[in-house]
Amino acid sequence: MAHELTGRLVDAAVTTIRNHADELTGLDQAIGDGDHGINMKRGFDAIAEAAEIRTLPLGDALQKAGMTLVMKVGGASGPLFGSLLMAMGKAVVGDPTQGEQVQAMLTEGIAAVKKRGKSDVGEKTMLDVLVPVSEALAGKLSRHAPAAETMAGLRAAADAALERTKPMKATKGRASFLGDRSIGHLDPGARSSQLLIHAVCDAVAE
Ligand code: ADP
Ligand code: MG
Ligand code: MG
Numbered sequence: 658m659a660h661e662l663t664g665r666l667v668d669a670a671v672t673t674i675r676n677h678a679d680e681l682t683g684l685d686q687a688i689g690d691g692d693h694g695i696n697m698k699r700g701f702d703a704i705a706e707a708a709e710i711r712t713l714p715l716g717d718a719l720q721k722a723g724m725t726l727v728m729k730v731g732g733a734s735g736p737l738f739g740s741l742l743m744a745m746g747k748a749v750v751g752d753p754t755q756g757e758q759v760q761a762m763l764t765e766g767i768a769a770v771k772k773r774g775k776s777d778v779g780e781k782t783m784l785d786v787l788v789p790v791s792e793a794l795a796g797k798l799s800r801h802a803p804a805a806e807t808m809a810g811l812r813a814a815a816d817a818a819l820e821r822t823k824p825m826k827a828t829k830g831r832a833s834f835l836g837d838r839s840i841g842h843l844d845p846g847a848r849s850s851q852l853l854i855h856a857v858c859d860a861v862a863e
Pocket of ligand 3: 690692732733
């Protein structure tokens with residue numbers, strides 16, 4: 658069962674990154690060095706090629722996928738998304754389809770990104786999607802919301818959080834070099850995070 662879930666998650670994540678690679682690169686052309694889609698596609702292509710990952714239970718698969726991103730992606734996003742996935746994988750102890758378990762995984766993953774990036778919310782990065790999504794999940798769990806409502810809430814939280822990166826001024830990563838000129842653009846890594854949240858919801862709902 659767990660392996661089936663892993664396969665669905667890998668397919669959904671790889672597909673969305675491949676389908677949006679040009680858009681992600683375009684976003685990075687506006688406030689970075691124009692390689693975010695290339696970096697993400699390189700990393701997720703490598704995950705797709707590492708056929709073993711699909712056969713592993715979720716915790717091991719996430720750790721392997723995270724290591725693959727760290728090794729294959731040169732940009733900031735490789736080590737950061739890599740740290741996210743590795744920490745999420747290490748946090749798997751019980752049934753990965755259980756809400757509380759997913760919450761613990763996200764909390765650990767976010768802590769790893771903050772540590773590696775020396776960053777926090779409000780700096781116009783991937784964290785500005787990941788943290789609100791984690792908070793939305795905590796809210797749904799505390800109210801014992803049904804799975805479908807929880808998924809819809811996570812998608813909506815990711816979409817709203819992505820839009821909120823537009824008026825932010827970047828204070829971390831390459832976009833911070835632009836200062837005030839980073840204002841008015843979506844953050845590329847926040848867009849990838851939102852795409853990946855949707856992909857996970859799609860895969861879990863299947
Ligand atoms: P690079 O900036 O090295 O070219 P990418 O373009 O692939 O790498 O990734 C840029 C994205 O990485 C940004 O849009 C942002 O979301 C994220 N990012 C950059 N620096 C940090 C950081 N210190 N903490 C969290 N996320 C960051
Ligand atoms: Mg870049
Ligand atoms: Mg770069």
